Amino acid sequence: MDCNAGLIGPTFITGLILGAIYALIALGYTMVYGVLKLINFAHDAVFAVGSVGVFYVLGQWFGVTEPMSGVGLIFIIPVALLIGGIVSAGGAVVLERLAYRPLRKRGAARLSFLISAIGASFFVTYLMQQSFLLGPGKRGFPNFMETSTTFRLFDAAVTNKRLLIFITAILCLIVLDRIINQTRTGRSIRALSEDIVAAQLMGVNVDRVILTTFLIGGFFGGIAGSLYGMQFGFVVWNMGFIPGLKAFTAAVLGGIGNIRGAAVGGVLLGLIENMSAVCIGAEWKNPIAFMVLVLVLIIRPTGLFGEKIGG
Amino acid sequence: MATKRVDLKTYLNESAPRLSQRLPDGVVKVLNVPWVGWQRIGFFRYLVAAAFMATIPILMDKDIIPVINGSFGKSILFITGYWILLSLGLSVVVGLAGLLDLGYVAFFMLGAYTTALLTDSGSPDQFHFFIWPTWAALPFAVLVSMGAGLLIGAPTLRLRGDYLAIVTLGFHEIVRLSTNNLTITNASRGIAQIPNPQVNIFGLNFDFGLENEYYWWFLLIPAILAAVVMIKRLDNSRVGRYWTAIREDEVAAAAMGVPVVRMKLWAFVIGASTSGVAGWIYATNLSFIAPNSFPLLNSILVLCAVVIGGLGSIAGAVLGAILITTLPEVVRELSGGREIFGFDPETGRIAIFGLGLVLVMIYRPGGLLAARRRRTELAEAGLADAVVVADTTTVDEIIDDRPAQEDEVH
Numbered sequence: 001m002d003c004n005a006g007l008i009g010p011t012f013i014t015g016l017i018l019g020a021i022y023a024l025i026a027l028g029y030t031m032v033y034g035v036l037k038l039i040n041f042a043h044d045a046v047f048a049v050g051s052v053g054v055f056y057v058l059g060q061w062f063g064v065t066e067p068m069s070g071v072g073l074i075f076i077i078p079v080a081l082l083i084g085g086i087v088s089a090g091g092a093v094v095l096e097r098l099a100y101r102p103l104r105k106r107g108a109a110r111l112s113f114l115i116s117a118i119g120a121s122f123f124v125t126y127l128m129q130q131s132f133l134l135g136p137g138k139r140g141f142p143n144f145m146e147t148s149t150t151f152r153l154f155d156a157a158v159t160n161k162r163l164l165i166f167i168t169a170i171l172c173l174i175v176l177d178r179i180i181n182q183t184r185t186g187r188s189i190r191a192l193s194e195d196i197v198a199a200q201l202m203g204v205n206v207d208r209v210i211l212t213t214f215l216i217g218g219f220f221g222g223i224a225g226s227l228y229g230m231q232f233g234f235v236v237w238n239m240g241f242i243p244g245l246k247a248f249t250a251a252v253l254g255g256i257g258n259i260r261g262a263a264v265g266g267v268l269l270g271l272i273e274n275m276s277a278v279c280i281g282a283e284w285k286n287p288i289a290f291m292v293l294v295l296v297l298i299i300r301p302t303g304l305f306g307e308k309i310g311g
Numbered sequence: 312m313a314t315k316r317v318d319l320k321t322y323l324n325e326s327a328p329r330l331s332q333r334l335p336d337g338v339v340k341v342l343n344v345p346w347v348g349w350q351r352i353g354f355f356r357y358l359v360a361a362a363f364m365a366t367i368p369i370l371m372d373k374d375i376i377p378v379i380n381g382s383f384g385k386s387i388l389f390i391t392g393y394w395i396l397l398s399l400g401l402s403v404v405v406g407l408a409g410l411l412d413l414g415y416v417a418f419f420m421l422g423a424y425t426t427a428l429l430t431d432s433g434s435p436d437q438f439h440f441f442i443w444p445t446w447a448a449l450p451f452a453v454l455v456s457m458g459a460g461l462l463i464g465a466p467t468l469r470l471r472g473d474y475l476a477i478v479t480l481g482f483h484e485i486v487r488l489s490t491n492n493l494t495i496t497n498a499s500r501g502i503a504q505i506p507n508p509q510v511n512i513f514g515l516n517f518d519f520g521l522e523n524e525y526y527w528w529f530l531l532i533p534a535i536l537a538a539v540v541m542i543k544r545l546d547n548s549r550v551g552r553y554w555t556a557i558r559e560d561e562v563a564a565a566a567m568g569v570p571v572v573r574m575k576l577w578a579f580v581i582g583a584s585t586s587g588v589a590g591w592i593y594a595t596n597l598s599f600i601a602p603n604s605f606p607l608l609n610s611i612l613v614l615c616a617v618v619i620g621g622l623g624s625i626a627g628a629v630l631g632a633i634l635i636t637t638l639p640e641v642v643r644e645l646s647g648g649r650e651i652f653g654f655d656p657e658t659g660r661i662a663i664f665g666l667g668l669v670l671v672m673i674y675r676p677g678g679l680l681a682a683r684r685r686r687t688e689l690a691e692a693g694l695a696d697a698v699v700v701a702d703t704t705t706v707d708e709i710i711d712d713r714p715a716q717e718d719e720v721h
Contacts, residue, residue: 038473099669099672099673108672115618115668115672116669118668122668123662125662126661129662130654130655136658245477245484290482291481291485294478
């Protein structure tokens with residue numbers, strides 16, 4: 001252990017920002033799990049599709065390459081986030097219709113859902129690798145926002161992008177929390193997560209609510225994808241895999257099915273990961289994240305806050 | 312395949328026991344000849360299978376089976392061989408016991424690395440443990456793989472199925488990345504100069520060099536057949552029925568007194584054993600292994616092989632492995648290495664196999680070659696959803712193609 005005290009501050013900040021992105025992706029896992037009691041293995045592809053969607057719409061069609069400023073910037077940030085969200089939400093809905101619903105109708109075994117989701121994920125991921133889409137290499141994300149340091153905190157530069165990620169993540173979590181706990185849709189989702197048969201008997205349209213769940217989870221995944229692209233400046237065909245796995249770990253850490261848990265789990269994992277990168281070595285970052293996952297599952301499979309959707 | 316409607320009670324009394332055990336041929340039982348034991352395993356059938364497999368290289372030499380891309384075409388035989396071993400092992404875990412293992416190639420990797428570390432003779436910058444004969448490393452490679460199955464299985468098998476999937480996936484990444492970082496395993500540089508095995512029979516010395524591509528295939532034939540015999544025998548034993556019970560309904564199985572965790576562990580350990588053999592063969596054949604030769608993708612591809620071939624079906628696992636390894640080669644040959652509709656043959660196949668997984672799960676849950684027992688179960692699946700009505704309920708039974716006289720045996 002040779003933790004450099006001077007690096008703790010910056011590591012904390014980067015960990016927090018990464019954790020915010022994980023938390024946003026984790027929402028998709030946790031919501032689908034809350035309702036269907038299934039791990040949505042294809043959510044990593046949903047996340048990647050959002051990022052790639054922004055790349056295509058802004059970067060390729062509208063040719064946004066120059067950093068903007070002033071009104072243009074204020075206009076384009078929500079547009080980019082929305083595009084990512086909508087593309088991913090669409091992807092998630094298509095996924096539910098094609099890879100989940102037929103199995104649900106047949107009453108297939110859990111194993112079938114997992115295999116189907118893995119298949120869908122690999123299909124989308126490797127489709128993006130083909131030359132008619134992204135191709136095998138990294139592609140530049142439309143660079144519409146110039147990185148600049150807004151202020152400094154704990155010796156760390158808090159850039160405008162990091163601030164944006166943090167604020168967006170917090171806003172998204174608040175919005176989702178409100179949706180789940182205070183709207184009619186949210187009530188249906190909670191009802192489904194309690195007891196799917198009872199909810200159906202009470203007149204909840206199960207198919208529509210499940211679709212909505214995928215849609216909401218996909219939407220936030222897409223926003224995360226858009227933010228991820230802005231922060232790291234590239235899209236690549238397999239970009240979903242590692243963040244997806246980490247976000248899943250975050251969801252499990254906080255208690256899968258639990259939305260507030262996903263938020264805390266995401267930030268916690270981001271911090272653990274970055275701290276271990278500094279203290280043990282950058283090459284051990286990913287193994288340690290996975291070891292956290294395995295340990296949490298063995299010691300406390302319900303996560304820190306238990307498996308309960310809604311507050 | 313005709314269908315007949317039978318009474319549920321009759322079905323359970325008569326057909327169900329017959330489906331779960333293979334009775335020896337009545338005639339042999341009466342005569343009680345000494346090789347009745349061989350007969351039980353179906354020894355002669357395997358002899359025929361071995362003979363057929365042995366002729367494949369000859370057929371390839373004579374161009375009856377077209378050889379693709381010269382020398383690489385011959386090594387496809389070897390690649391297919393060890394993939395068959397892998398998919399057979401995974402079919403025990405996923406197909407028979409119903410445990411989704413997404414990190415199966417980690418066991419394969421451990422087998423290969425054990426072999427490499429035990430036998431290594433080369434690489435100056437490398438940690439030298441022992442310098443053992445190649446053959447002596449084989450049992451240890453298998454033991455390490457099985458031990459790893461026990462190690463990852465013991466704490467996690469109490470978890471729900473989907474958690475197990477993600478833990479095994481994490482396990483694969485932990486093993487691969489740790490190997491990539493540790494100095495003992497020579498980090499990302501990998502281990503080189505793993506010696507080839509030597510065989511001396513009746514004064515004939517076979518040197519397994521890369522130039523003797525077919526020797527490896529002859530090494531793989533007994534390994535594959537042994538794995539097939541093992542899995543078939545296990546499937547038809549009490550252990551196999553335990554696995555089926557666990558796969559279909561874990562809670563019910565536990566209530567009936569099935570030692571659920573122990574049986575799951577057995578599935579994990581036995582499944583890992585064939586990957587140990589495959590790892591040994593892989594390491595000694597290539598003489599060089601590195602962490603990047605074992606990407607997570609391969610774990611998923613083995614799963615594709617098992618699922619597309621048919622969960623729980625041995626023939627399916629073999630067919631799946633053959634498809635996974637040869638299909639891209641055939642496509643590449645036919646397309647002359649060019650892209651087809653924009654699909655690159657090498658990476659596009661994974662997209663296609665991914666789609667295959669979804670389609671198989673939706674339209675043909677039993678896979679291309681569905682296991683006979685599972686086929687019967689799937690025929691009943693419609694029943695499971697409906698409200699169960701005792702005695703009077705009828706099911707469609709798929710009459711299997713077994714000769715009628717066998718029915719009289721029991």
